[in-house]
Amino acid sequence: MIRNPDAHATRLGAARTLVEDILIPAEARMDAEDRMPQEARAALRAHGLFGISIPEAFGGLGLTMEEEAGLMLVLGRTAPAYRAVYALNSGGTAQILLRAGSDAQKSRWLPGLARGDLIACFCLSEPEAGSDAASLRTTARREGDTWRIDGRKRWVTNAPEAGMLMVMARTGGEGARGISAFAIDPATQGVRVQPAQGKMGMRGAQVADIVFEDCRVPADALVGAEGEGLKLALAGLDKVRLHLAALSAGLMERLLDEGRRHALGRRQFGKPLADQPAVAALLADSVAEALAARCMALELARARDDGTLRPADAAAAKLFATEALGRVADRVLQVHGGEGYMTGSAVERLYRDVRLLRILDGTSEIQRMVVARGLFSG
Ligand SMILES: Cc1cc2nc3c(=O)[nH]c(=O)nc-3n(C[C@H](O)[C@H](O)[C@H](O)COP(=O)(O)OP(=O)(O)OC[C@H]3O[C@@H](n4cnc5c(N)ncnc54)[C@H](O)[C@@H]3O)c2cc1C
Structure with a gap:
């Protein structure tokens, strides 16, 4: 809308x-x-x-x-x-x-x-709980007027500059229903940001582990009801997945600009690369995939606005767009030849950056599970 x-x-x-x-x-x-x-x-x-x-x-x-x-x-x-x-x-x-x-x-x-005065961090993943988020082990125990939080969150984006932490912690028994959400001030005693090792791309967006040790937060840090945390976290995923599908389509269009510019400017065998059919075909396939991702993202965004979006469709859009983006980045790098591999080219940088999008907010394998569930459940 x-x-x-x-x-x-x-x-x-x-x-x-x-x-x-x-x-x-x-x-x-x-x-x-x-x-x-x-x-x-x-x-x-x-x-x-x-x-x-x-x-x-x-x-x-x-x-x-x-x-x-x-x-x-x-x-x-x-x-x-x-x-x-x-x-x-x-x-x-x-x-x-x-x-x-x-x-x-x-x-x-x-x-x-x-x-943008405060930077938010979403703290779900842990060393032993990635795709299987429901198995997380960070605990929140009620002690008088406070919750005591203990555990470690892994690879939290923006952790070094966090102004607000949304933390998923176990307040009850095993599984998804034992998890609650907490809005926590990172300046609270017992919160420690531990820089992670370097990463291959997305440089500029920093990532770190966050350790909670005997961290006491007020009772009103609990968001929603006890046991609702994972449900709340998953409820926002359709929106995030459509957002990433649109972002991926935009990235494909940028990569195509880079590929087009290079194919028109670089000459081999006496003519521009653009006139070599095998090179043009790499870009033509990429145009088709970028266009499909764009249409998918916009159509499903409209469905979300009018309340008809199915979770399986949002997962399908994220799956298709991020996987297609990987193929487009690879083809455009190929069009650039050695220049695309060398540090400092935009294509080399984007190639490293976009790899993460097939892992974040549900890996491609997890998206396929959601899509298949939608197919077989109704
Ligand atoms: C740069 C970066 C930033 C991040 N930022 C955040 C953040 O801000 N907040 C946060 O909470 N997390 C964050 N993460 C963590 C991210 O969400 C996880 O990496 C992701 O959920 C995958 O979990 P994992 O890495 O533990 O992989 P695993 O779950 O160990 O999976 C490994 C592989 O096995 C596959 N796999 C696992 N289970 C199945 C299955 N049942 N069927 C088929 N395949 C399966 C996966 O798809 C994957 O290919 C970040 C990660 C990175 C690298």
Whole structure:
């Protein structure tokens, strides 16, 4: 649903300028320094991107899913590490607060998240609990007026600059029903951020483990009812998966720009690569996949807005778009030949970055399980 077509078109135009004038020029520096450049962060804040889907009442943009997908098609045309920093604020974390938080929790956290003053972290994965999130072991025990949290969360995006932690911890018995959600201030005693080892891409979006040792948080840090945590976390996944499908389509379009430019400019055998049918075919296949991902993301975003989206469809869109993105990155690197393999080329950087999207927010294998469940259950 596009609420106001003129305002939407203006926002997309401003996002295109942001991508071209600020974000793409800062990509190489962000990768080299593993830090988001200040001017990029300031611009992302000025455009309201930390609050994409946080309601306007809390200072966010309050976009519908179709508006958000349209915006991600544009913002996908630059390094996805930018998105890892700003989008988590209005992604899983804010969605849990909006769905189940008390008025006091919403007004405490959401305005700062929407402005980008606070950076949110989503703390679900653990050393022994990745795809099988329901097996997590971090515990939260009620002791008087407090909850005592103990455990370790693995590879938490943005942990080194966290301003708010949404932590999934076990309050009850085994399995999904024993897990609850907590909104925690990272300055609380007993919270320790432990830098993780380096990673192959997405440099600029930092990742670390978070250790909780005898960490006492007030009783009202619990979000929603006891035992509802994993359900709440999974409820926001359809939205995240459509967001990633649109981002992936935008990334394919960026890679195609890079491939097109190189194929037109580089000459071999007396003519541009673009005139070599085998090279052109690599790009033609990529155009088809980018277009399919774009259409899927927009169509399903509309379905989410009108309440008809099925979880299996969101999983299928994430699966298709991120896998296609991997193929497109590989083909475009091939079109660049040796230049695509050398450090410093945009294609080499994007190739490393996009690999993560087939792992995050449910690996491709997990998406296939969700899609198959949808197929066989009805
Ligand atoms: C850079 C980075 C940032 C991250 N940020 C966050 C974050 O902010 N918050 C957070 O909570 N987590 C985060 N994660 C963790 C991420 O969510 C997990 O890596 C992901 O869920 C997969 O879990 P795993 O790595 O433990 O792999 P595993 O679960 O061990 O899986 C390994 C392989 O086995 C496959 N597999 C597992 N079970 C099955 C099955 N039943 N059927 C078929 N195949 C299966 C998987 O698909 C995968 O290919 C991040 C990870 C990275 C690398």
